[in-house]
Amino acid sequence: MRIVITGGAGFLGLRLARALLARGTLTDARGATRTVRELVLLDIVAPPDLGDARVRPQAGDLADPAVIERAVKRDTDTVFHLAAVVSGQAEADFDAGMRVNLDATRALLERCRKLDAPPKFVFTSSLAVFGGPLPDPVPDDAPITPQASYGVQKAIGEQLVYDMTRKGFIDGRSLRLPTVTVRPGKPNKAASSFASGIIREPLAGTDAPCPVAPATRMWVQSPRAVIGNLVIGHEAPAAAFAHTRSINVPGICVAVGEMVAALRRVAGDTVADRVNWQYDPAIDRIVSTWAANFAPRLGPALGMQADADFDGIIRAYIADDMPRA
């Protein structure tokens, strides 16, 4: 089985790659169990060496069809499309968001039409496709009325994934991920970046700004759980879907103040006191358009799981990703 992961040098891309390599098999679009033989990690920067002969790293601009053609060979069985311009950057630079989140997604889908057989295509969408007045909790069939460019671009991607699936070009699945926290490494331009920063930085001994109010709620999931759910979304049989291919991935609804309280319980006052409440209206405006509480049904029916609580999410970060002193 030949697999391509876009955004393959990113945190989630690398983690997914390791999970697939460890797993060793996946179900292809025809329902057959197949051995993972080649795993292409495509990203704008060169992915690191994972020390596994099955991995083929490739650096290149995903918006360039020649790059896509080189990465997605004719016998590709599965594409995990994780690459994206993140929410804060897509809002600040409309054209950059359109180029990657829309144009590159479409170019990738167009390439998939030309393969030897329709591949599975797992598209990482986002809860940011939801916006405006919504029921609380948000049901699976809530209207998609995103209120920022990132969500609009993801919503358009979902439409393309669905229609190309319906046409038989691909076997697509759009997974609307919760905010993934705690991410290791440095802050990025996602409006949700702080949701990792307020845990990661204090644990590393440095102060972290929190740009939203303590009462602001978010729908979150640990990297560990997200990777498990991405694999489940890939493995689900096509018959499990109805008139869309979009899934609200399970998560937990947590107020930002409760995240810091969990940090206090897990790591103590000294650590938790390193969070500085510094309200930033630009960030809060984006985050507050996102729905924070969902009642997913299809995702759990497929076997997708949420973290038990935010304390567990912090402990998972400490166990899996926190740099050792």
Added chain:
Amino acid sequence: MRIVITGGAGFLGLRLARALLARGTLTDARGATRTVRELVLLDIVAPPDLGDARVRPQAGDLADPAVIERAVKRDTDTVFHLAAVVSGQAEADFDAGMRVNLDATRALLERCRKLDAPPKFVFTSSLAVFGGPLPDPVPDDAPITPQASYGVQKAIGEQLVYDMTRKGFIDGRSLRLPTVTVRPGKPNKAASSFASGIIREPLAGTDAPCPVAPATRMWVQSPRAVIGNLVIGHEAPAAAFAHTRSINVPGICVAVGEMVAALRRVAGDTVADRVNWQYDPAIDRIVSTWAANFAPRLGPALGMQADADFDGIIRAYIADDMPRA
């Protein structure tokens, strides 16, 4: 005031042009009443001479940015974007639909970003954005899960119109039109083309095939009412909208069998007996994905109107459009 109508050589485009010329004024994006000074009719075929010095006809491919730049001058105040690859054709030729319904729409929107001031942008979307299981009647905030490529492409256009409006690039309005009937002229590749044909052809003395079952219901509106509603959609103040710019345009829900019964009442048995029930699964499959019954609230609140009944729609065709013997 400078206005551009795409699809300006089409039936609705020409009819809209005549209505705007007769009206003489429109409200611009700043709320000012302005005199109609230039009306550009852009279409792939040369629009006919309307005998009005304000009209500037232009033939060209809307997917060509140079054509758009020539048509949409920097001081354009309003764009009515009516051009589209119709539903049946968009389903049969995926690439043609994407090229016009998505790429040309986006190119037109991109051009609007570069004007001297953000123009009003009226996008003719369609009830085809609805599909799959839906409440009956369909409320304004029903989820958008189109089940054919035409509806998908229109749904994507709506997302772009909304986001570019939110960003301040345009003052956009997406009007989801009912099936427009009775259209004069020849059948086209719209899956809904028969809804005009079964009235128009029998009145002209020729037989007409009806490819769907008599019980199949449709949401329809006369050309006369549609033009009125397009103007209302243009004139509505921006403050009348909430977290989308999409409007379900009012119409009436009529079973196809009832359309023929209305023809029988208006024009007699000889005429109505010219309808031949010839089931076509390809057409029926598309038409049956469309919702047929709506409960629009915003449209009527803005002053949009539906026809009183289908008998009136037939009489409007006879009065407005039927060729004289």
